[in-house]
Amino acid sequence: MGIDFSKPKTVTPEAIAELNAELAEMSPRAILKFALSNFSNAAISFSGAEDVALIELSHKLTDDLKVFSLDTGRLHPETYRFIDQVRKHYGIDIELMAPNQDKLEAFVKEKGLFSFYEDGHKECCSIRKVRPLRRKLATLDAWITGQRKDQSPGTRSEVAVVELDNANAKEGGILVKFNPLANWSSKEVWDYLRMSEVPTNELHHKGFISIGCEPCTRPVLPNQHEREGRWWWEEETQKECGLHIK
Numbered sequence: 463m464g465i466d467f468s469k470p471k472t473v474t475p476e477a478i479a480e481l482n483a484e485l486a487e488m489s490p491r492a493i494l495k496f497a498l499s500n501f502s503n504a505a506i507s508f509s510g511a512e513d514v515a516l517i518e519l520s521h522k523l524t525d526d527l528k529v530f531s532l533d534t535g536r537l538h539p540e541t542y543r544f545i546d547q548v549r550k551h552y553g554i555d556i557e558l559m560a561p562n563q564d565k566l567e568a569f570v571k572e573k574g575l576f577s578f579y580e581d582g583h584k585e586c587c588s589i590r591k592v593r594p595l596r597r598k599l600a601t602l603d604a605w606i607t608g609q610r611k612d613q614s615p616g617t618r619s620e621v622a623v624v625e626l627d628n629a630n631a632k633e634g635g636i637l638v639k640f641n642p643l644a645n646w647s648s649k650e651v652w653d654y655l656r657m658s659e660v661p662t663n664e665l666h667h668k669g670f671i672s673i674g675c676e677p678c679t680r681p682v683l684p685n686q687h688e689r690e691g692r693w694w695w696e697e698e699t700q701k702e703c704g705l706h707i708k
Contacts, residue, residue: 532558
């Protein structure tokens, strides 16, 4: 773990791959401790149950925990209440990143509020989620997500514990992405949340597992995979919004 993150030339793909091999054997808490110790300018991307687990694991490791969330303008009322419950429970600020108003207004004027049912969700997600995320990531040196390998066997099975995020790095800089829960299962996440007695989204008690925007998320049936409740009208291989690109 001898990478000098203050010197971008030392943060090579090879060095990160070696670091990933070392951290992959460690607990999520140890991974978070490494991330927060090496990056003062790191933030947790918060939206769901996994991210509450990250906050619970992290809030005793630093007095300056940074958390942000994407407010797409289309979240469920339960999700907005959930965000505020987490904010109050931990006594932390949660920075809400909203879409560019001019771009959103132009998009809705041209295509309406439900164009994704006709031509796919990518354009809407780009305006409401991807661009606000990139605006935030341009201010960071590292970000921490709740991605797990078993969330989507088709698109996330190779999620690394630590990786370079070249797609979102600011020009001339580096952006390191940590996924401390990559090797945890959904059951492990929920066992930890119940043990810790932390806030969770009310929608989980209504059959929702993977929760996104209100029009594009629905409860899943018994034995369905959690991502099947997202963009259900599209092919299985399209169940990503573009936030986690290589």
